[in-house]
Amino acid sequence: MSETSFGYLTQETLPLFTDLYELRMMQAYHAQDHIPRATFSLFVRDLPPNRGYMIAAGLEQAVHYVETLSFGDRALEFLAEQDFDEAFLSWLADFEFTGEIRALPEGTPVFPNEPLLEVTAPIQEAQLLETALINQVGYQSLIATKASRMRDVIDREGDGQRLVDFGSRRAHGTDAGMKAARAAYVGGFDATSNVAAGEAFGIPVSGTMAHSWVQSFEYERDAFETFVDEYGSESVLLIDTYDTVRGAEVANAIAERKDVDLRGVRLDSGDLAALSKAVDEVIPEVDQFISSGMDEYAIHEFFDRGGVGAGFGPGTALVTSTDAPKVEGVYKLVAVERDGEMQPTMKLSKGKVTYPGAKSVRRIESDGEYAGDVLGLRGESGPGEEQLVTVIEDGDRVYEIPGLDEIRETARKKRRKLPERHRRIEDPAPYDVRISDGLQAETDDLRSTLEARISE
Amino acid sequence: MSETSFGYLTQETLPLFTDLYELRMMQAYHAQDHIPRATFSLFVRDLPPNRGYMIAAGLEQAVHYVETLSFGDRALEFLAEQDFDEAFLSWLADFEFTGEIRALPEGTPVFPNEPLLEVTAPIQEAQLLETALINQVGYQSLIATKASRMRDVIDREGDGQRLVDFGSRRAHGTDAGMKAARAAYVGGFDATSNVAAGEAFGIPVSGTMAHSWVQSFEYERDAFETFVDEYGSESVLLIDTYDTVRGAEVANAIAERKDVDLRGVRLDSGDLAALSKAVDEVIPEVDQFISSGMDEYAIHEFFDRGGVGAGFGPGTALVTSTDAPKVEGVYKLVAVERDGEMQPTMKLSKGKVTYPGAKSVRRIESDGEYAGDVLGLRGESGPGEEQLVTVIEDGDRVYEIPGLDEIRETARKKRRKLPERHRRIEDPAPYDVRISDGLQAETDDLRSTLEARISE
Known part of the structure; x- marks a missing residue:
């Protein structure tokens, strides 16, 4: 072959x-x-x-x-x-x-x-x-246009939230995954999860953890603890595998026990605006990173409903420009x-x-x-x-x-x-x-x- | 670089x-x-x-x-x-x-x-x-799914029309252009216009002429004549640059003068079903190849309205799966x-x-x-x-x-x-x-x- x-x-x-x-x-x-x-x-x-x-x-x-x-x-x-x-x-x-x-x-x-x-x-x-x-x-x-629209919504309605391209897996082929990362950066994104795009274009790369990490342990608390043992205050913990608010409580308990200031938590499902507010009650000092279905419309709605987030990870909607492909x-x-x-x-x-x-x-x-x-x-x-x-x-x-x-x-x-x-x-x-x-x-x-x- | x-x-x-x-x-x-x-x-x-x-x-x-x-x-x-x-x-x-x-x-x-x-x-x-x-x-x-839907419409409503992937230019990057050609073939397409995909995957390649060929001559008849001089009965002439029915007449005149059976003509704009019927009146023995906006919905509508065509060249709608990207x-x-x-x-x-x-x-x-x-x-x-x-x-x-x-x-x-x-x-x-x-x-x-x- x-x-x-x-x-x-x-x-x-x-x-x-x-x-x-x-x-x-x-x-x-x-x-x-x-x-x-x-x-x-x-x-x-x-x-x-x-x-x-x-x-x-x-x-x-x-x-x-x-x-x-x-x-x-x-x-x-x-x-x-x-x-x-x-x-x-x-x-x-x-x-x-x-x-x-x-x-x-x-x-x-x-x-x-x-x-x-x-x-x-x-x-x-x-x-x-x-x-x-x-x-x-x-x-x-x-894609630069799609990205620019997201950055523009944040400029008008947000507070300088980070935008990270999460789309490579859903891009139309590998070249699109690469180009989307570059074009999104041109349009105002801050980073990409795609390591090869980081290498090729010098774009900052960024990443958290997946549900598989959490599920690979019998208990969520063990998953969080083990990750914090490895990455300390660099850890961004994904808290929605079983129950988002409970996940925030578990993350908080681990952080306190280990005496670590978490870099953040990620929310990836459910009513993200509502959940982010609930999570903010539990861990007001921890940055929330919001993914799943994010694009300019979803970011606007998130702000409109008072969602609390320090960053967004648009994926599919970014790289396929789903509303206008x-x-x-x-x-x-x-x-x-x-x-x-x-x-x-x-x-x-x-x-x-x-x-x-x-x-x-x-x-x-x-x-x-x-x-x-x-x-x-x-x-x-x-x-x-x-x-x-x-x-x-x-x-x-x-x-x-x-x-x-x-x-x-x-x-x-x-x-x-x-x-x-x-x-x-x-x-x-x-x-x-x-x-x-x-x-x-x-x-x-x-x-x-x-x-x-x-x-x- | x-x-x-x-x-x-x-x-x-x-x-x-x-x-x-x-x-x-x-x-x-x-x-x-x-x-x-x-x-x-x-x-x-x-x-x-x-x-x-x-x-x-x-x-x-x-x-x-x-x-x-x-x-x-x-x-x-x-x-x-x-x-x-x-x-x-x-x-x-x-x-x-x-x-x-x-x-x-x-x-x-x-x-x-x-x-x-x-x-x-x-x-x-x-x-x-x-x-x-x-x-x-x-x-x-x-993309295989999108292609399969087009082939399925032809199986049910058509007459074995050829399907050729024309989408590389509008694909999301080069890899998508390649993969779309392969996947479309899996789904029931017959060929691709993408030469590199032909080389990589052994898919038949196919191509006609662009408007630029026609426009590069002062008169459409000169453009057709020169192309027929080069490709003889392999020629597929694009007839919609100025006026489709008139283009069919010009193509017919050249073919008669040169004593060549054209392989086909291509229609790429306007009301394609209506125009194809009008062209069929002028050159009933010549295959018509239909492009511009083709997908399963357009092919169905084309048949429904009695359009006459021997093949279709879906492009953007195929490779971006526009209705469901x-x-x-x-x-x-x-x-x-x-x-x-x-x-x-x-x-x-x-x-x-x-x-x-x-x-x-x-x-x-x-x-x-x-x-x-x-x-x-x-x-x-x-x-x-x-x-x-x-x-x-x-x-x-x-x-x-x-x-x-x-x-x-x-x-x-x-x-x-x-x-x-x-x-x-x-x-x-x-x-x-x-x-x-x-x-x-x-x-x-x-x-x-x-x-x-x-x-x-």
Whole structure:
């Protein structure tokens, strides 16, 4: 059984993480000598339900993918078996990305139709990247957004509670477990329970105990005592295995007997707000850590009902973004070289229209808050600050990805610049993204031209 | 930037894909010399909404994980930085799984509380596996189920239409893209667009063309003609870039001019049922391939409205299981060695009660259909056929995982044995899982004992 049977990719097979049609189109572009320069824009048409914004994330991984992308023997041999021809395979063997990538820095709020990434390159090269780039940027942005909403609820209603990602076991595969930990940190989480994510991304790791620890002893008190013997004042005891309030009493008795200040207790079932208040009566000086079903809605309700907690451990709802599990990132051809010039292009597909041309995203601030964006044509002048930065130019990196803590701080600052009405966890007010006059005129002109052709 | 910065794991860091608390408990089990033999059961408490069954999948990857799990220098060095002690790290350096795993074979329908996997081993070893096993088996089972529902709708209402996984770009990370392709195949899909999944799992790969191909030419007819020049009768032309029916006419004209029988056309937007009928008027002899928003509900509606299609390309809704994106697999201690004997154990946590003891799952057939299951204690006799097989014994593999085509055929046969009322895509009838008398008595006894202790 090969290494990939676990289902993850290696650097060797990563170039094959693409849809077959990309390679089939690439071969045809190549064979038919139709290799115009092209600009593809990666964006979402709509925000997921109840989202007033998304947080861009995943650029670091996207860029790393592009920079290291190359086809070795194993990939080429498999493609040969799939009937790709020798001329194309020999071109692929020398593949490296020679184009340009512009992007929104990670941590930046993003709105519909605004490019998260824009790739300009010979069309073969740009085409290849579609599947992996959407995959990278889409999922991390989805989770950074979910995390940001939880941190935002705590900022408004809480008291700086810790947020720890507990989701790896319920993530959609191992890569999602890793990426969710990273993206949650970008969105404002403090730590992850996933040790591998700690190793890979330098995120603090955190963990308590499971019910199995408690059950592995005949009596809960023995379980607690043995754990405290091992970890002393670092112990966080899980108190809900049999009866939460009784568990708090047992924890308290052990702590007193051993003369240890417990780091905390964890509650993982039942009416968490009510139980946390009852536990607070028993052990008011001990931090309570709340898990099970936690997300922005549950945290809001917990605060609303007067729950007492020093931290939350969102899991499934975080890593699957359960209330909005999909974000339909698209990667659309918006400009293509014809007769030596880049020409805007769009499709007219029902409900899937795109704005043509390479873009600019200008963000207007007023009194320290974001007042609206202008989505325009690249190079168009106007008010506001350009949000897209050039990351790769002529195949070379020209932008240094900030460290994860800096990205997290950027996300925090920028989130707070968004007026609160756009940050509501239900029915947020839509943020204003104005289409520039230039882009609107370009869109209208091109639409007329294309529609006229249909009826030709 | 290290290899893992793309966020996927290597064999070196895979052992760290676990929650910190597992390792912290392991260290404490070790240091406190509390290492009873233990049985953990991996199951779901509830089926996701609208599911009358799930299809077990992911065992091959789960077993491969267990068999190859070992801690090398990189993993151990990171754990040393996390303050794990030397004695424990040196035990970890020699780690290999020595226990037993029983499991439902892949492709088997599974119901609430029935073990997908059951692990019996010294508690340290069994504890370590929790996070990765739930992750592996949970996601693949979720997607195999989603795929099975689509195949089932086609079996009942369609005409053997092809199902091709188009979801990699929208999957939650790259591993999900890979696993979704595999699990969809188990559930009854025919192919995937993901080339890497084709390479890793031997699944047929399939692909057409994107809008970018069409838009990269000034005229749609040039785009179609150039593609047909390259791929001849293998061409599947995407006809909805500007106007679907007009696109069909253009495709038809090119095919006639080039004297080629097109392999098909693809429709990717608009009112797909209505458009497919209109396209069928223009090119009745050409296969139509339908994508955009496809899942079991959309396929049912498509058939219901008289849509004409030879195949479907589900993407986002498949790989994120959008209507039910989470399956809360749990891994619970059900038995633990005390005084040299395995004793059943359970927790009483509100809404999270587990049945104690190692289990048997017996499935009763009547007239070639499944008539109900009995969830009992391991070794308990009774009617029906035991579904759990021993996969690993004393650390050695004793069960050969069937090839993917055989698993897929198993899934198909077993799905058809489920009475149709359990397979409805909305409000399916609950399948009968009876708790055996032995298990019920054990549960009641243990509950009494534990409840009595709380009020002691």
